[in-house]
Amino acid sequence: MRIYNVILAGMVAASLHACTNGPTNSDGYINHLSFGPGEETKIAEALLTLKDSSKVELKEGTYHFDNLSIAQLKHILIKGAGAEKTILDFSAQSQGGEGLRVTDVLGFTIDGLTLQESKGDLIKINKSEDVVVSNVRAIWQKADSASGGYAIYPVLCKRVLVENCYAQGASDAGIYVGQSDSAIVRNCKAYKNVAGCEIENTSNAKVYDNEFWGNTAGFLIFDLPDLSKRGGHVEAYNNYMHDNNERNFAKSGSFGSTWGVGNAAPGSGIIVLAASDINLHHNKIINNNSAAIAVVSGFFIDEKAAEKMNDHYFPIPRNIKIHDNEMQVADSFPTAVYAHHTGKVLVGIEQMLNAQDPSRKNARLPFITWDGITTNILTGGKGVNPDSLCISQQQPNLFVNADALNIGKPSWKPTTDVTPYVCK
Amino acid sequence: MRMCYVMAVMLLACISCNNGAQQKKGPFQFLDRLSDYHFFEGDLKLLQPRKGVTSYELATPLFTDYAVKDRFIVLPEDSVLTYAGDGLPQFPDATFIIKNFAYTDTLHQKVMIETRLLYKDPYDHGWKVMNYLWNKEQTEAERWLLGKRIPITLLDDNGEAHTTLYQMPNTNDCKRCHINNSTLTPIGPKWRNLNFTRAGHSQNQLQAWAGMGLIKNLPDLKQVAALPVWTDSVHHSVNDRARAYLDVNCAHCHIRGGDAFNTGLFLDYESTAKVPGVLKSPVSAGGGAGGLDYDVVPGDAANSILHYRMNSVEPGTAMPELARTLVHKEGVALIAAWINEMPKR
Structure with a gap:
């Protein structure tokens, strides 16, 4: 009888296995592939013939690729020996928009390697779900407009985690999450990019425990028109944004363009553009020497923003909460700000405030710059704070309503009274 | 005895599961030559x-x-x-x-x-x-x-x-x-x-x-849409020819649901925009935009990103991104003519 039991158990196990084709390995992946440096061709071929539920291990060393791609799969892990150990170099890229491209993968993880020197973006993850990018360094050594746009670039994805990553040298954003839903960026660092990190048209994002420094702007939360979805509901906390004062080397739209990262003024800590339901708290925002925090509407950069309103775009930021952030700035603007179009506007606001009020004794631009454009211009309303801007900060010289609609007119009058906007 | 019965059922279940997989022929395997x-x-x-x-x-x-x-x-x-x-x-x-x-x-x-x-x-x-x-x-x-x-x-x-x-x-x-x-x-x-x-x-x-x-079920041909022949300047306007060209050369990606969905630039022949890309800013083009502001600037091909990228062979700039290493002079000329004949704004 006992022997029958054993046989039965065996049969059950066998039948389950045959029917579900379940994982055979403790790491949860069915197929296991492993490669070393020099096997680039084999790797490229393996990625073209990957099966669902595959782990691809890349041993320590430097690999040289033109470009790589992974498409239409489920449950894939690309695993290096560690960010400093496994290096994928794309300096030979001859076509395509990125070094490594991932499209339509449900369950994609890349962990423990360096991606570097592609012509386009370093890693673009398009239309995928349950995406994890961890312990990845994504780097261009030379930070100029010849660098690709984004180092780490999930777009049109659902459920994204970017963790323990480092991005450097991107001519747009180092870590960029675009048109996605449910994203976390944590324990990451970004240095010498135009924007350290950008959350664009992405909803339900949390950004915490990161360090963004040495960029043009530390952190951006942007909503742009004409895209597949609206962003919003973004919380950023416990981040350290400091010394983001570099010139804006974004090629596209550096000068005169209405939209995009080219608008980020050198010396920006955090910029919120046209995104709503944002909570910025307990961040250390130090020595970003133009605006520690800027909150602006689509109208700030495009007077025709109202024409672009639809289900996917609303130009005026609503429900912006700013509280308990530590902020400091240096005595003067960064040099690069004077050559930048929105930078000049910030300089102009500081000059105007000081001209209006000599008792400011030539104080710096306040920490928080708000463009002062509310939904009143759409509704004809007269409410003082119709969009529930809520600020709870103790610093002196805290806030300026830039009265952006009147910049350049004789009636222009930026004001510094934060009282109507203090959180109730 | 009961145990044997259970076992038999399990065995059957197992066999039927395996059989199912075998009866249905596997996915197609492409031949070697x-x-x-x-x-x-x-x-x-x-x-x-x-x-x-x-x-x-x-x-x-x-x-x-x-x-x-x-x-x-x-x-x-x-x-x-x-x-x-x-x-x-x-x-x-x-x-x-x-x-x-x-x-x-x-x-x-x-x-x-x-x-x-x-x-x-x-x-x-x-x-x-x-x-x-x-x-x-x-x-x-x-x-x-x-x-x-x-x-x-x-x-x-x-x-x-x-x-x-x-x-x-x-x-x-x-x-x-x-x-x-x-x-x-x-x-x-x-x-x-x-x-x-x-x-x-x-x-x-x-x-x-x-x-x-x-x-x-082919209806009368008059009821079947016809894409203009892009080189046929006798029967078709520059606009129609350009839209046909963009449809075939760009719209496999630049269409809702396509690879370039994220860009918001849609170039399919059926696109709702009467003139696609006009005064539309790039989203994620980065340096690929060549420092230009808009996809299409009416009357000004030289300052239109669409024209700039079609006229480039640089990876990261060149459009289409794949399978083109030379500039299609005739195609670029058509797009230039199309943009340049749009009334300036």
Whole structure:
């Protein structure tokens, strides 16, 4: 009888296995592939013939690729020996928009390697779900407009985690999450990019425990028109944004363009553009020497923003909460700000405030710059704070309503009274 | 005894599960060589179709480095294409679509490069892609996943020579253009792009096919949309020709659900925008935009990103991103004319 039991158990196990084709390995992946440096061709071929539920291990060393791609799969892990150990170099890229491209993968993880020197973006993850990018360094050594746009670039994805990553040298954003839903960026660092990190048209994002420094702007939360979805509901906390004062080397739209990262003024800590339901708290925002925090509407950069309103775009930021952030700035603007179009506007606001009020004794631009454009211009309303801007900060010289609609007119009058906007 | 019964049930369950998998034939496996399919008779490189293999052309084709293209469709026996409105025909399972790429060398010889296959697999009713690389001897094409950069010197449409590294795509590259909303589909043979009279033929291509019994439910041709022939300046306006060109060369990605969905620039012929891209700022073009502000600046091609990227061969800038290493001078000229004739704003 006992022997029958054993046989039965065996049969059950066998039948389950045959029917579900379940994982055979403790790491949860069915197929296991492993490669070393020099096997680039084999790797490229393996990625073209990957099966669902595959782990691809890349041993320590430097690999040289033109470009790589992974498409239409489920449950894939690309695993290096560690960010400093496994290096994928794309300096030979001859076509395509990125070094490594991932499209339509449900369950994609890349962990423990360096991606570097592609012509386009370093890693673009398009239309995928349950995406994890961890312990990845994504780097261009030379930070100029010849660098690709984004180092780490999930777009049109659902459920994204970017963790323990480092991005450097991107001519747009180092870590960029675009048109996605449910994203976390944590324990990451970004240095010498135009924007350290950008959350664009992405909803339900949390950004915490990161360090963004040495960029043009530390952190951006942007909503742009004409895209597949609206962003919003973004919380950023416990981040350290400091010394983001570099010139804006974004090629596209550096000068005169209405939209995009080219608008980020050198010396920006955090910029919120046209995104709503944002909570910025307990961040250390130090020595970003133009605006520690800027909150602006689509109208700030495009007077025709109202024409672009639809289900996917609303130009005026609503429900912006700013509280308990530590902020400091240096005595003067960064040099690069004077050559930048929105930078000049910030300089102009500081000059105007000081001209209006000599008792400011030539104080710096306040920490928080708000463009002062509310939904009143759409509704004809007269409410003082119709969009529930809520600020709870103790610093002196805290806030300026830039009265952006009147910049350049004789009636222009930026004001510094934060009282109507203090959180109730 | 009861235990034995349970065991027997388990055993049955197990067998039926395994049987199920076996009864259904596995997914289609592409053959090793092009000749293995017996699509053609005689010397393979002459591409003489056997019975049941139908050659076709498109009113406006995709540009690929001035490549000379031959296209064929192979329907399984007793099967037809079904017309069910605009867009693509309904293809029967087990349809092959064959596209051969060659170039004209400096001796004016046609040199075969690659042959791309699309197959509609009865296993899951989905399309699959494979590529075949022609050998030096020009006698055979072998299954080739990896793509290849092939140094060639070709003559363009005006007999001018260009030396380049032709980019044969890998199978994922194929998918990039052929996937829409996560489903792989053919691109070229849409009804509107088949609906014309081929050079040297007297009858409209669709009419000819209907006569051969290849199409079911084809309405009167007047009711079938027709894509303008992009070079036909006698019958079509610059606008119509440009929109046809953009549809075929760009809209496989620049369409809702396509690879460039995230850019918000939609260039399909049916796009709701009367004039796509006008004063639209780039989203994620980065340096690819060349420092320009808008996709299309009416009256000013030189400051339009669309024109700039079509006129470039730099990776990261060049559009389309794949399978083009030379500028399509004639195509760029058409787009320039289209933009420049728009009234300035």
